[in-house]
Amino acid sequence: MISVEDARSRILASLGPTPAETIPLPAAWGRVLARPVVARLTQPPADVSAMDGYAVRAADAVEGATLAVTGTAPAGHPYAGVVGPGEAVRIFTGGFIPQGADAILLQEDAAPDSGRVRVNETVKPGRWVRRQGLDFAAGEKLLPAGRRLTARDIGLAAAANHPWLTVHRAPRIGILATGDEIALPGEPIPPGGIVSSNAHALAALVRAGGGDPLVLPIAPDDTSTIAEAARAARACDLLVTTGGASVGDHDLVQAALGPEGFTLDFWQIAMRPGKPLIWGMLGPTPVLGLPGNPVSALVCAVQFLLPALARLSGGEAGPPRTVPARTGVALAANDRRFDHLRARLETGPEGGLVATPFPVQDSSMLKTLARAEGLVLRAPHAPALPAGAPVEVIPLGELGI
């Protein structure tokens, strides 16, 4: 058995970003840039007014003065003339500052009267002028390669005049559920069988992680059907299997994949839930074999599949983010397996986060996992803790899963 950290490092070391594709700007939200976004223009393109008012020569705009209004400069309609001594031009937010003017008289400080305007408050030079390039200059690198694009980034790339962006292709993740006992929801359930929940829970998790899930038909416990599915998945960036990974007479995934060229890297991890886990290569396609137990499969997916997706997507990849909390109940000493206690999170009386693990932590309890707000991490051989002791928690809500 290897540690969670070792397993994640070995998985990430064998993966690289998908190749680039060029897509329309509106499709790029949440994708990772493969090339930086460089400003194609300067913003603002000229000195502009930050307010509604009058473009003036500050030297003339002293309290009590009256200026001749010689034109208007709304945004998008620059004033072609020059503001001469004793003159003003009506201007609006975003309007280009006309030649000759060097400041803005706010409209609330101005009293217009038949073609003239009285200055009610003296104007300082440069006041309410946004300088050309205040936001960015042409040629400036605005967003680096490797950046996962936010809505704000989409706005910035638009402002920099990019109708297209070059991003890493969304990683295609094949998902293969195996087992004689499972059926999809709404299908006839075989005797002694259960409804398969892994494939679609993992597909949703793949979407949350920015991937493109490909749910393969369920493979019964039979080497030929598993091998056939594995061949179908060669076009994927990663094949995820569930089930068939544990010790026992019915562990067929390894047996089925061997003749297809599967090479195993490791297959057991010192963690709970989720000890039986396979990592290897099927020809060029990496394979992550998750446990069949739905809770184990999802917890392993948080520790390994989400980081793998981040790496394949071209973004930063590492352990899931944790937050500090205090345990709401006493915790027993841990054994040698890194544990993930399904817990409720709430704000404690002193404002900090309190994580309270559910009393029964059986790894078959999907309902408990769904209701959990976080996973309390317990390192191998962690000592017993009293209620109120500090713990680290993976907050599940922010992962979108």
Added chain:
Amino acid sequence: MISVEDARSRILASLGPTPAETIPLPAAWGRVLARPVVARLTQPPADVSAMDGYAVRAADAVEGATLAVTGTAPAGHPYAGVVGPGEAVRIFTGGFIPQGADAILLQEDAAPDSGRVRVNETVKPGRWVRRQGLDFAAGEKLLPAGRRLTARDIGLAAAANHPWLTVHRAPRIGILATGDEIALPGEPIPPGGIVSSNAHALAALVRAGGGDPLVLPIAPDDTSTIAEAARAARACDLLVTTGGASVGDHDLVQAALGPEGFTLDFWQIAMRPGKPLIWGMLGPTPVLGLPGNPVSALVCAVQFLLPALARLSGGEAGPPRTVPARTGVALAANDRRFDHLRARLETGPEGGLVATPFPVQDSSMLKTLARAEGLVLRAPHAPALPAGAPVEVIPLGELGI
């Protein structure tokens, strides 16, 4: 001018969830349930083995005993017979416990030998048996209406045998950018003009909030084109406009919408960036008029559009979540407008969050907004604060925007 809280309350009070639709389970991730998910079966469907081993009668399985192995019970293949005295059945995780057996002898505590198995450790009654219904029972309500579905919920609904789910329709949000001075990226830029960033930044934000954006053609500053676009948007659950909301001769949105049946609720908010904001109804369609300034538009969208989307989607709706932090620099006293300082977030030497506002907070600086990790909130008339003082921050990353 009304307060941010009043404005949000008035917006939310006038909105309700969209009607329901029934969609396939895999499409439901991130959507909000309109009807609860009730278990259609019991899970596990019978008493099952939690481990690989032998189903035994605990009374017989004492250390040193030898039992006759009379069959096998892998998951999906129940053993049809009865485990009699002195007998055992080979079983695997998830296999149904055969009649007569009441406990599991772990395979690591068993020594099999030609049709018999020796017990190396005495077994307690009920050991390693998962009881029927441990996870959930048929008829149990598993997920309530109003729940935004996580990947784990998708798994739980699948396990409860639901191929379809009934959710609120994704709210369709019309987005109308106005202004003579703006052009879409890659299009010819009019003299004195800039590239429009609002429409696509807001479209990405709408996607992040679970909505379905409809980007309308840019409307020049002309009442007839704005009115035409407004008519096109009547099929939307909400129309968002940008630009044309500020004081001044060129504020046309209100003028253009009036003849179309627009009724104004309020139009100025004591906040920065973002004072000019319109809220009203265009016939049956609510209208949110955001400022034309991209930073103001996005900050207003965080305070008002994301909560509106949550309400329309059928989920819980309220103010954006804030987290406590300490300011990295001294902050000046605030005026009467609720302020949102664009800030970097980092973990301080004592483990807490430190929020450091950028030195220049001009509301035209989209690059600064894109680089910000949080918005430091400053209430109206908040006093000056020294570096290290506590502040509340909206963390932008977790909003997906």
